Amino acid sequence: MNRTGLVLALMSAVLFGASTPFAKLLLDGMSAQMAAGLLYLGSGIGLALVLGARTALRLPSHDEAALTRADLPCLLGVIATGGVLGPLLLMIGLTRSDAASASLLLNMESIATLLIAWVVFRENVDRRLLFGAACIVAGAAVLSWQGHAALAPGALYIIAACMCWGIDNNLSGQLSAADPVRIATIKGVVAGSVNLGAALVLQHARLPGAGVVAMAGGIGFLGYGVSLVAFMLGLRHLGAARTGAYFAMAPFIGAVVSVVLFHAHDVERLAIAGAFMAVGLWLHVSERHDHEHVHEVMEHTHRHVHDEHHQHKHGPDDPVGEPHTHHHVHARLVHSHPHYPDLHHRHDHGEGTHSHDHDPDPGHTHGPGGHTHAA
Incomplete structure (x- = not known):
């Protein structure tokens, strides 16, 4: 099967997963909308520099299909759901959740991607994939359930962000023949500007210091920009449902990083949830279709x-x-x-x-x- 697509999807997962706990560090003294704006602007500006260097040096990788007018509706949908709403909801959820649980809850993105690909875009999904999805949902439930009848604070925001990214991933699949660096650049610059502008104008927020801005830019470039380019190339090889399934590795990376950074407690619950999710991921990546x-x-x-x-x-x-x-x-x-x-x-x-x-x-x-x- 396609090893190139697998490597690209896992690279995307590692970069995005590791970025989530680091993004939480930005929320001290900064609004969620400001953080979302800086992360995506960092992604867009960093990739714009890559585009400029790629063209100036005439690298072979610049030879990609151009966007057309017919791509505009999908591109606008990608920017709105994946660039504006998704990061904003995630930042709000992170302010109300511990980093480890938030990272593992991001597995819901793969479920949303799979269901939308199956129901709306008619990608084939069999019982093996559905059972794997059920295992991932079970793991997310273990993480998010707090007490007798209440979800963990912030869990619904994170799940809503995952729904937005599920829509984004499927729309991106419709654009996967075009240049992924150019698409990710446009998405980052436009979405970052919208969220940052809203924070400055509507919330009367102030920009943080240069060091924090630089940190946000670096996290955004790697965790959102480079990760998105790898994800879109994975879509080209694997389709939305499968790339989303491999991307489920991201929360495990984020959870491990957050345990180190924040000394997360309740490791037993994380282990149980991780076991469910590992089974689901294995069922997804071990399928064969011929x-x-x-x-x-x-x-x-x-x-x-x-x-x-x-x-x-x-x-x-x-x-x-x-x-x-x-x-x-x-x-x-x-x-x-x-x-x-x-x-x-x-x-x-x-x-x-x-x-x-x-x-x-x-x-x-x-x-x-x-x-x-x-x-």
Whole structure:
């Protein structure tokens, strides 16, 4: 199966997970909205510098598909849910929760991503994935339940943030053929400016000292910017449901860091919740999906090499060398191999489709006899 997508998704999880307890340090003497704004501005400005350096040095990685006008609705949705609302709700939740529990509650993001991918975007989800999701939910319940009939303070805000990021992840999957650095830059600058502007104007907040601003920028660049770029590249290879499942590693990283930073207590409860979540994560990452499928004719633009899915002729104006980016047409192809729901395997599964532990991707829509690419 796709090891590149797995590595990218786990890299994203490690960076974001480690950033959560460090983000909590910013909340001493700073409003939640100010912290959210600084984190995302740090992400956007840092990635803008990467874009500038990439172009100036003419690095091969600058050869990515451009955003188009048709991408604008998804891009606006990504900015609103993942850039503005998600970070704000998380910062509010962090002010009312201990860092370890908050970090593990972020596993709810993978559940939200999976459910939205399954119900709204029709990615295939089988019983194995659903059982894994149930295990993760059970772990989150162990963490968030306090006393007889009350959730932990801040838990609902963190769960709401995860719902926002679940929407964001699925919308980002629709943009995964385009340049992820450019998308993450726009998201960071716009969303960070909105939250920071609201904090300064509506809350009459003051900017913290230069050292705190620099710290927030660094955390945002790595934990939100670089992490988001890796996540979007993972979406390109794995689809939203699977990338979200691998991303469930993030809360474990955050919990470990928070135990070291804040000497978190109630380690027994963390261990029980972590065991549930570990089982759920293992069920997700160990699935296998393999069956004969049909790739119908489709055309699109994205970065690619000439593998079995990309056997096309080049015109005189098309780029040389690999990987490269240009508009191309996929001929009809019938074959069988293990696959994820990547850019070329997004499909519904009918009764005639044989499978083992299904794995859908963002490029295939399966019909009863196989799958059809949706451009």
